[in-house]
Amino acid sequence: MFKQLGLIGCGLMGGSFALALKQAGLVERVIGYSKSPSTTEKARQMGVIDQTAESALLAVSGSDIVLIAVPVAATDATFRAIRHLVTPNTLFMDVGSTKRDVVDAARRVLKERSIAFVPAHPIAGKEHSGVQYADAALYRDRQVILTPIAQTSPELVEKAKAVWSAVGSSVRVMTPEAHDAAFAAVSHFPHLLAFAYFTGILQQADSEQFLSLAGPGFRDFTRIAASDPAIWRDILIANREEVLKQSEQFRGALGILEQVLRDCQGESLEALVKGVSTARSQWRMGLPRGSANT
């Protein structure tokens, strides 16, 4: 399908995309660039990329598909580095967890060349970052959200859908605004909550004793608190307005639960918990609520 994938950012997300495309027989050659030459070299040695590029622009040159898989805060600089080679002959995508900031950067830097850029967010990842964790199956059975804007080429959106489907993802199209509101709710704000909760534990004198007693519930609840600090700094700051809106919703709900506890209102507490418990028991990943559990 593609002659050459130009990979800008050879980490977990980019490396996994390259491996998935190779495994699906969708690409003949992968050329990769990373800010750190040792990362690029490691990716080459692992067979994730076939050739290293000296710059982001050189990774674009001669490629008919380009994936920008850099931290969201570096998207602007990457667009600047490659903009002269951005044309609709090539499908350009990113993998950023926030989309309004990426789309704004595209409008600002790529301008009319934004036609060639299809903003993408694969809902996949691991706690550990780095090309050594790259995995051809990372995107299989995961959702990928595309957030095209008015000037995005409809042909390239179709091509993007085909690529992600071919590596096993299911694709949805949304506006950047709806995307950022939804992911603030189900991903970004929970990370902030997990960070705040764990900070609240660490700041107590008995934290070591507490942590030595924690069990499987704690383990799962705090798993996302181990996430990469630089990546989450960028995501939380980029989407701070929506994250702070979610915090207001949450504070309202927590306040009610606390009041019910203070007043020892067992029945009200049970009713509140029951509503949540039922909804969570019915929820299935990647399915609208109430769908069959298949």
Add this chain to the structure above:
Amino acid sequence: MFKQLGLIGCGLMGGSFALALKQAGLVERVIGYSKSPSTTEKARQMGVIDQTAESALLAVSGSDIVLIAVPVAATDATFRAIRHLVTPNTLFMDVGSTKRDVVDAARRVLKERSIAFVPAHPIAGKEHSGVQYADAALYRDRQVILTPIAQTSPELVEKAKAVWSAVGSSVRVMTPEAHDAAFAAVSHFPHLLAFAYFTGILQQADSEQFLSLAGPGFRDFTRIAASDPAIWRDILIANREEVLKQSEQFRGALGILEQVLRDCQGESLEALVKGVSTARSQWRMGLPRGSANT
């Protein structure tokens, strides 16, 4: 080792204890009582218990070990039902997730007969309750906390340690107060947080869209939100003072993170997240912080 286990409450926790004792060859016979006769009958049909008892008192009669595995709020009534047969010839234990209320009930109801009661909290469980989920391996590689009080028989504490060790648990001894403070921090308050977070999602107009987009991070973060409403009503109310103390610690930490976000202080945010991320990456279940990962 034991002639007869008297099981009061044939649910997940009690049923798993019976199966574990049988598998370890520690008990000849299990007699069980549950409030609901259909539960007791199911436990008998499954081979979890060998004989059904018509009352809690009849489950104690002739038993040399008794496990009270009822919701914490029912502990007081259970003590009242069995107190005339509580003697130090028999090891009495419970499995409650809160201990101050259980110890208070023992002092109040059992009085000097509290000598025979060793309060226990195995840190184990599943989202689903009910004898159909009973599992002989539930307590293997899990911690069990014993919280004896001044009048508890030291011989029975040693016997309790031996029993839990024999089913694969590691045993720690703490005061009921230290226990409740620690479990408010690492278990009870996280449940309240998960309930509040999920409530905050459900109360929004776009909740279905949000939930259909949620991924693996959300799945793990909210797993405990599916917990049993009646059990958690009891736990949260019994330990509400410590839970509300934890909420204060948490609100302080959340407030700082929100302020840093509002002010777009990227460096401060990254530093805060880094401290948490490092601590969480080093944490291992059942080990003091900093222990080797073995």
